[in-house]
């Protein structure tokens with residue numbers, strides 16, 4: 001059985017017939033060719049697959065495509081190329097192996113959209129669903145503070 005779904009990814013329309021439980025993560029990567037979104041755990045624990053769904057942060061490995069019908073998806077590729085988070089992550093050592101980085105930046109973007117000047121506790125809370133095994137988080141938090149115009153830690 002398939003379901004027809006029509007939605008947008010980074011502003012571009014997508015229409016197709018999909019197995020209803022196919023994961024948004026797989027559709028974004030395999031059907032849309034947008035591979036910035038990464039699979040880490042595949043079970044909602046690591047945040048590396050995070051995207052925005054109607055502006056809200058979701059783990060795309062947990063979202064069946066049938067739930068995306070009529071909605072707007074934003075991946076890392078859909079952010080503005082001059083989003084200050086990109087330069088801030090590079091400058092602050094907020095990325096090493098890079099697997100977590102797309103999800104971290106999407107979580108940070110969701111936070112800054114809602115709260116342009118977060119304090120450190122708000123940043124920690126907003127990124128609590130995103131795991132990084134490389135950086136120790138200090139560079140990530142510093143990057144987000146810098147992108148928010150608050151300088152590093």
Ligand code: FES
Pocket residue numbers: 038039040041042043044045046047048049050059060061062
């Ligand atoms: S791959 Fe989706 S939360 Fe880990």
Ligand code: FES
Pocket residue numbers: 094095096097098099100101131132133134135
């Ligand atoms: S940079 Fe490697 S998991 Fe975060």
